[in-house]
Amino acid sequence: MNWTDERVEQLKKLWAEGLSASQIAAQLGGVSRNAVIGKVHRLKLSGRGKTTSTQTRSKKVNTSASSGHRSAGSLGHMSSRVVNRSVGATALQTEYSTDLVTHTVTKTVTDVVVPISRRLELVQLSERTCKWPVGDPLQPDFNFCGNDVGDSGPYCTYHSRLAYQPASDRRRIR
DNA sequence: CCCTGATTCGC
DNA sequence: GCGAATCAGG
Numbered sequence: 001m002n003w004t005d006e007r008v009e010q011l012k013k014l015w016a017e018g019l020s021a022s023q024i025a026a027q028l029g030g031v032s033r034n035a036v037i038g039k040v041h042r043l044k045l046s047g048r049g050k051t052t053s054t055q056t057r058s059k060k061v062n063t064s065a066s067s068g069h070r071s072a073g074s075l076g077h078m079s080s081r082v083v084n085r086s087v088g089a090t091a092l093q094t095e096y097s098t099d100l101v102t103h104t105v106t107k108t109v110t111d112v113v114v115p116i117s118r119r120l121e122l123v124q125l126s127e128r129t130c131k132w133p134v135g136d137p138l139q140p141d142f143n144f145c146g147n148d149v150g151d152s153g154p155y156c157t158y159h160s161r162l163a164y165q166p167a168s169d170r171r172r173i174r
Numbered sequence: 175c176c177c178t179g180a181t182t183c184g185c
Numbered sequence: 186g187c188g189a190a191t192c193a194g195g
Contacts, residue, residue, distance in 0.1 A: 003187085020178065035188050037179060042186070046179080126176065178195075185187085 001030030003039060015040055018048060026121045120146030132159035 001007075007028055014024045021040070022033035040046055117134050121143050125131055130145035131154045147156035155163050 022177080032188070033178090034190080037181095038186090038188050041180075048179095124177090128175075176195105179193095181192075182190085184189095 001028075008039070008043070011036065011039060012043070012045065015045060015048070022124060023121065026124065117145035117147055119143045130154070130156035130159055132156070132163065 003011075010028060011024060014027060015036075019027075020033075021036040025031050025033040025036045028036070117130070117132070119134055120129060125144055125146065128149050130147045130149055132145040133142065134145055135142040145156060145159055147158075149156050149160075153160050153163075
């Protein structure tokens with residue numbers, strides 16, 4: 001990939017918006033975060049006023065999330081319909097049948113309140129970040145939970161519970 | 175450990 | 186000019 005005018009323009013825009021180098025690299029595609037940083041320096045636009053790093057943001061989310069909601073283990077409690085993002089909680093109300101993910105969820109999950117996700121992009125996932133899909137796979141804002149995984153497995157403690165499916169329910173991915 | 179940007183230096 | 190390797194830091 002080479003730095004076309006269009007890609008440079010998008011780089012400037014995203015960098016001005018405060019996205020991290022790795023996030024920009026992910027969106028541009030075909031370049032590493034090092035390449036992005038290098039280009040930023042060559043363009044001499046390294047300074048950024050904002051302190052809006054992903055890590056800072058997630059810390060704030062986690063802090064505010066602890067105040068408003070009860071124990072999220074209300075799977076069998078079908079009365080919690082309220083979705084309140086201001087307390088850092090969100091509800092999974094979409095039926096996921098995505099083929100873009102290795103782990104297919106066949107059952108419709110509703111009325112389950114979980115802590116808000118970090119919403120990481122695919123390339124930002126590591127062995128210890130939750131890989132639960134968040135959002136519409138067909139929309140540009142689709143990404144992954146990104147919370148720290150629990151004891152084991154590909155999902156965080158909240159999503160791993162949702163992800164469980166008996167072998168009898170397992171379907172072949174078409 | 176996973177992430178951040180900064181810098182260096184061979185290509 | 187480019188970006189991988191490396192550094193320093195949260």
